[in-house]
Amino acid sequence: xSARGTIRDSGLIDTLEAxxxxxxxxxxxRVVREGRDPCQCSASGGRWDDSxxxxxxxxxxxxxxxxxxxxxxxxxxxxxxxxxRYHVHELxxxxxxxxxxxxxxxxxxxxxxxxxxxxxxxxEREQEYLRTHEIAEVAHFLDFDGIVVPNARWDCSxxxxxxxxxxxxxxxxxxxxxxxxxxxxxxxxxxx
Numbered sequence: 001x002s003a004r005g006t007i008r009d010s011g012l013i014d015t016l017e018a019x020x021x022x023x024x025x026x027x028x029x030r031v032v033r034e035g036r037d038p039c040q041c042s043a044s045g046g047r048w049d050d051s052x053x054x055x056x057x058x059x060x061x062x063x064x065x066x067x068x069x070x071x072x073x074x075x076x077x078x079x080x081x082x083x084x085r086y087h088v089h090e091l092x093x094x095x096x097x098x099x100x101x102x103x104x105x106x107x108x109x110x111x112x113x114x115x116x117x118x119x120x121x122x123x124e125r126e127q128e129y130l131r132t133h134e135i136a137e138v139a140h141f142l143d144f145d146g147i148v149v150p151n152a153r154w155d156c157s158x159x160x161x162x163x164x165x166x167x168x169x170x171x172x173x174x175x176x177x178x179x180x181x182x183x184x185x186x187x188x189x190x191x192x
């Protein structure tokens with residue numbers, strides 16, 4: 001039984017067990033609200049955590065991290081909230097046993113309907129999250145220390161860290177790159 005009390009998909013367990021873990025070491029990007037520690041993990045119930053374990057969502061690309069936060073802040077609202085202040089941070093991450101899922105084809109092989117990956121509205125996102133939660137929960141159960149997955153909003157990878165599997169030295173703040181000017185970013189990236 002998983003932490004949620006449901007039976008884990010044995011086929012998914014077998015498939016993920018057969019995959020080799022690989023290390024990940026490098027700079028990643030994270031966007032957080034002003035005043036929040038960018039290395040603080042949480043069980044938010046996002047795309048890659050079912051809220052039974054703490055994760056840290058990061059992106060390999062600066063714009064990938066910003067695009068993800070933009071999606072969550074807009075939440076389908078007609079007017080984007082411009083008064084809220086978010087900083088973009090660069091972190092150094094070291095994972096010893098990460099599960100690498102490099103592309104949508106690989107996600108599809110794990111049973112995810114990739115035709116809707118990142119395409120659903122904010123209010124419909126839970127329909128997509130059911131399988132991604134299962135994948136991440138099984139990866140966590142199998143002692144991977146994180147997963148490298150396609151970013152749903154930008155052409156890059158996200159690195160999702162399973163915080164209870166990584167020592168404190170595995171996540172290090174390198175630099176606070178300052179407040180995001182949402183209008184400038186949206187105009188330069190042609191985001192609507």
